[in-house]
Every structure is written in structure tokens, then in C-alpha cells.
Amino acid sequence: xxxxxxxxxxxxxxxxxxxxxxxxxxxxxxxxxxxxxxxxxxxxxxxxxxxxxxxxxxxxxxxxxxxxxxxxxxxxxxxxxxxxxxxxxxxxxxxxxxxxxxxxxxxxxxxxxxxxxxxxxxxxxxxxxxxxxxxxxxxxxxxxxxxxxxxxxxxxxxxxxxxxxxxxxxxxxxxxxxxxxxxxxxxxxxxxxxxxxxxxxxxxxxxxxxxxxxxxxxxxxxxxxxxxxxxxxxxxxxxxxxxxxxxxxxxxxxxxxxxxxxxxxxxxxxxxxxxxxxxxxxxxxxxxxxxxxxxxxxxxxxxxxxxxxxxxxxxxx
Amino acid sequence: xxxxxxxxxxxxxxxxxxxxxxxxxxxxxxxxxxxxxxxxxxxxxxxxxxxxxxxxxxxxxxxxxxxxxxxxxxxxxxxxxxxxxxxxxxxxxxxxxxxxxxxxxxxxxxxxxxxxxxxxxxxxxxxxxxxxxxxxxxxxxxxxxxxxxxxxxxxxxxxxxxxxxxxxxxxxxxxxxxxxxxxxxxxxxxxxxxxxxxxxxxxxxxxxxxxxxxxxxxxxxxxxxxxxxxxxxxxxxxxxxxxxxxxxxxxxxxxxxxxxxxx
Ligand SMILES: Cc1cc2nc3c(=O)[nH]c(=O)nc-3n(C[C@H](O)[C@H](O)[C@H](O)COP(=O)(O)OP(=O)(O)OC[C@H]3O[C@@H](n4cnc5c(N)ncnc54)[C@H](O)[C@@H]3O)c2cc1C
Numbered sequence: 180x181x182x183x184x185x186x187x188x189x190x191x192x193x194x195x196x197x198x199x200x201x202x203x204x205x206x207x208x209x210x211x212x213x214x215x216x217x218x219x220x221x222x223x224x225x226x227x228x229x230x231x232x233x234x235x236x237x238x239x240x241x242x243x244x245x246x247x248x249x250x251x252x253x254x255x256x257x258x259x260x261x262x263x264x265x266x267x268x269x270x271x272x273x274x275x276x277x278x279x280x281x282x283x284x285x286x287x288x289x290x291x292x293x294x295x296x297x298x299x300x301x302x303x304x305x306x307x308x309x310x311x312x313x314x315x316x317x318x319x320x321x322x323x324x325x326x327x328x329x330x331x332x333x334x335x336x337x338x339x340x341x342x343x344x345x346x347x348x349x350x351x352x353x354x355x356x357x358x359x360x361x362x363x364x365x366x367x368x369x370x371x372x373x374x375x376x377x378x379x380x381x382x383x384x385x386x387x388x389x390x391x392x393x394x395x396x397x398x399x400x401x402x403x404x405x406x407x408x409x410x411x412x413x414x415x416x417x418x419x420x421x422x423x424x425x426x427x428x429x430x431x432x433x434x435x436x437x438x439x440x441x442x443x444x445x446x447x448x449x450x451x452x453x454x455x456x457x458x459x460x461x462x463x464x465x466x467x468x469x470x471x472x473x474x475x476x477x478x479x480x481x482x483x484x485x486x487x488x489x490x491x492x493x494x495x496x
Numbered sequence: 497x498x499x500x501x502x503x504x505x506x507x508x509x510x511x512x513x514x515x516x517x518x519x520x521x522x523x524x525x526x527x528x529x530x531x532x533x534x535x536x537x538x539x540x541x542x543x544x545x546x547x548x549x550x551x552x553x554x555x556x557x558x559x560x561x562x563x564x565x566x567x568x569x570x571x572x573x574x575x576x577x578x579x580x581x582x583x584x585x586x587x588x589x590x591x592x593x594x595x596x597x598x599x600x601x602x603x604x605x606x607x608x609x610x611x612x613x614x615x616x617x618x619x620x621x622x623x624x625x626x627x628x629x630x631x632x633x634x635x636x637x638x639x640x641x642x643x644x645x646x647x648x649x650x651x652x653x654x655x656x657x658x659x660x661x662x663x664x665x666x667x668x669x670x671x672x673x674x675x676x677x678x679x680x681x682x683x684x685x686x687x688x689x690x691x692x693x694x695x696x697x698x699x700x701x702x703x704x705x706x707x708x709x710x711x712x713x714x715x716x717x718x719x720x721x722x723x724x725x726x727x728x729x730x731x732x733x734x735x736x737x738x739x740x741x742x743x744x745x746x747x748x749x750x751x752x753x754x755x756x757x758x759x
Contacts, residue, residue, distance in 0.1 A: 276640045283624035283631065292719050320724075370663070434661065482743055
């Protein structure tokens, strides 16, 4: 019992990036444990997914053919069944939105400890996980004194494994009656279409909760106007209804890759950063010198946006 | 119908903080109602305004200090509150399983028809308690819900689950269920002065482990925090110092140099 089971993520026919990262995280942990890495692929075109995920470092792929898309009862049930069959020391699942919907149930059914949203893992006599707290202002280490253990892994923290290999595939029989599930997926809907596509912009002036009041948005609009920039925002601005959904940058919003991303009054929460870290140059204005946005910024101004932005507008008027 | 809303008081770190041991020093922490729970409270209160005979009860695991936060929820329309705490709970490092056991005991006591909880807590960001609880009490569930409609006989909820990249999953969930609520689901109200006054006379029942039929084993956790540190910054950011107009002039120069502003 020193193996690792990892569960891949896919959606609408495509394997999601985090799956390739899970393979790396799983392989590293299995190496620390001296065991094998098993990968589970559940629902959809499992044979094609297994093909995509035949990657270096994976010892075996277990496919569970049932249903087209994610269903948490299927994922939780199949993962638990595989776990019971394989008896691994750790089960790794993605900290994706779907991971949030089934991983806690897996841990609960197996009665094993759950570490969520790990950014690093190590094993030496026991699992040690690194995570963030207080809006990414600090990192913590957790030690888990029991085995086996369930872990969800943050996307973007482990480099994706790309090298392919010939991995044996085993079809795992798991009976699942979707109609008996208490949650039934009816379809999907795209949101956030609109007049402007912030994904096309070269220069984004992006505003966050530091703006405090809707009236104050005028200041940012003025800056966007004098610089010819496109305006985008973090989630709270959209949640408040101050800007439409198509302006939201982040995990659940848009992914953007402008030449310059000017983040004003944005803390740099992981779900925001997921959408903008591909910007060529990142500039942050924030009163808090410890704001995580400065960790990824190329240029930083520690200052009050209500002083800096008017001064910046003056520069271009 | 009875709706149970799990409500957490979360800590936020001040701009300049210091770590003491494995946590941020108490004097650098400020407490507030968890943002995601605020939306869950609003969803529950809106349901109570839509249907007759809906009671909204909040449940918190937290010390006496958290009553301030609980009063905020009461002022926004929660009918009564439960706070779980005692010396054993205070001494424990509560993991997801421990919180699940505590809330499951509250559910057994209260027998709600619907449980709403925030997607995650802003301080520790585990994002797991709602779904774990659902599984434990045998309710159906949906995580990361940003749209909610209920059938009038309250047998079914039509929800949207907000996936990554601007895609929502449309899902039907049988009730009773636990829904974990994402921000943006609604517009949380401010507590009115009248609400704040009324909240003073609403009940906050305090439950210890024994009251819930549990003992100290229920909060024993195999997970312990062994370290906390400020992340080593990977940043090699260039900082612009000086007064705001000097900082702005340097920033303007960078923008011109990058060629993103004409002129
Ligand atoms: C499943 C899920 C999906 C999510 N998806 C997204 C997403 O797609 N996009 C997204 O953005 N978020 C998303 N979030 C939310 C995310 O976790 C954060 O809550 C959000 O990004 C915070 O936005 P913010 O930085 O504007 O606000 P805050 O974190 O409140 O930060 C405000 C910042 O402004 C600074 N500030 C305050 N006053 C001033 C001033 N006068 N001058 C300068 N600076 C000032 C503060 O120091 C602070 O750093 C998601 C969360 C979850 C759980």
C-alpha cells in the first residue's frame, strides 16, 4: 500500500489541463512513497481520454465507461470503488469546480482525512501538504497523521506532463444508474458574451474591490479613455452589477493575454490570477505591500489608487 | 420548510501583519461574516420571503466573539441561530471531517429541508464542508451554485453550477439538498436599522459537544498545522517610489515604452 490514485478531469469532450498536472503531482508523490501511479478516467469517451493520458510516469489507467459528462454521484462512487480495489495511500483529485463537487464526498465515504487545494506535497513518514491561507497572504504546512488520505490539488502549481508512454488500460466495471442520481445535468450555457471581448485587448485597465463604490468607477473609465485601454475587472465588481460579466477576468470569467495588464485595487486571489497571468507585462497598484498580486507583477506601485490614478490621468491629458 | 444556513466568521489579515507560531497574531486579524455565506444567507432569506412558513436557522461553529457576526445574519432576516462551541471544540484543530460531524449533529437536531452554505471560507479556503456534510447526512447536493430556482412544491431545485471559463452547468437537484453558494447568486442586503434592533432579541442557542450527543473524539483531527510563513516572493517587480505624481510619471513612461498608449 504505497500507491497513488489520481482522478482526471475532462469536460465536453476535452481533457482539462489540470489532469496533466495531476499526473506530475501523483508521480512525485508515488516516487516519495515508492509506489505506482494509477489514473482514473471516468465518463465520456474514456478510450480517447485514456489515449490522451497515456503519459510518462503513469503505471496504469482505469477507465470507467458510464454517462457522457461529469456527475458527482458517478465520480464519487467510481472513485471510492477504485480506491477500495487498489488500496492506495493517497487519492488525488483536482481542486476544480467539479473537484469541489465530489472530492469531499469521496473523503467522507472513505472516512479518510481531506487536504484541499494543496500547492505542494511531500512525503516523509507521513504526508506533508503546503497550502495558502488568508487570501494567499501566507503559506501553511499541514501534517497528516493518518493514512490513507485524500487530497485536492490546485491547478497551475505542478508542470504538466507532456511526454507520452504506452500505459496499460484497464476497463473498470462500475454500475451507475444516472436516472437514480439526485443531481441530473440538463445542459450547459455559455455566459459573458457581449459587445467587447477583453481577450482581444492589448491594454487592459482592470479594477477590483479597492474601488469601493460604483460612482468611483468613473475615475477608471476616464483612465481607460485617455489611455485608449479596455476596462476589465475582478469578480466582486461583476457580482455587484457594476460591470457586465464579459468584463470579468479569472477562472470563472475570461482568460486574457494583453501586452499590458494594469491591476488596480485587485488583491491577486488565485482565481483571478488564473485569468491574467499570461499577460506580457503586469503592473499593480495596491495599498497593501503584501498583496499577492505583487508576486506576479513586473511593476508595482504601493499606493492609494485615489491618488495614483488621477495623477496618471494627468500624464496623458 | 426549514432552511439551515451554515455561517462562518472569517479572519482577514491586516496589511502589515506578523506571524506568531502557526497563525497570524491575533492583533493583526479582523473578523467578518464570510463573503460566500453572506450570499447563502440572502438566498435563504429570499426563499423565506417567497414561500409561506419558511424558517431560516443559521449554524456557526465559533467562539463567543462570533456572535457579532451571527447578529449580522439575524439582522438580515435569519430567524434564529445556533452556535456550536465548548472547551473541547476550542482546543481542537477542526478538519473537514470534524466540522462535518458537528454540523451533521445540528442537522439531526433541526431536521432542515434545505441546507445552504458558502462555496468556501475566505480564510482557510478549503471549500469542502458543504459537500462533505451532504454526503454524511444523505442529502443530495450541488457545489458552486450561482443561480437557484425552486419548484413550488419544493421537491426540486434548478441550479446553475458555475464552471471555469464562463460556462455554467444546468443541473436539477432533488430536495432535500445541500447547496454551496457562489458569490453573484443574488445581491446580499444590508442590515436595516430595524433589522439590527430586532436581531438583539433573536435567539442564539449555544450547543456544546454533549448537547449534540458527541464527545471529544468527534473533533479529533489527524490533520495539524505545523507551519505558517510568508511566501517567498518570486517577484522581481520594479517598484515606483515617491509621491503619487512621481509614481504616475514613471508608470506613464513604461506604458509609452510598451507602446500600448499612443501619443
Ligand atoms: C470557484 C471560484 C471562482 C472564482 N472566480 C473568480 C474569477 O473568475 N475572477 C475573480 O476576479 N475572482 C474570482 N473568484 C473570487 C476570488 O476568490 C476573489 O474573491 C476576488 O478575485 C477578489 O477580488 P478583488 O481582488 O477585487 O478584491 P479583494 O480581494 O477584496 O482585494 C481588494 C484589494 O484592493 C486593495 N485596495 C483597497 N483600497 C485600495 C486603494 N484605495 N488603492 C489601492 N488598492 C486598494 C486592497 O489592499 C486589496 O488588495 C472566484 C472564487 C471562487 C471560489
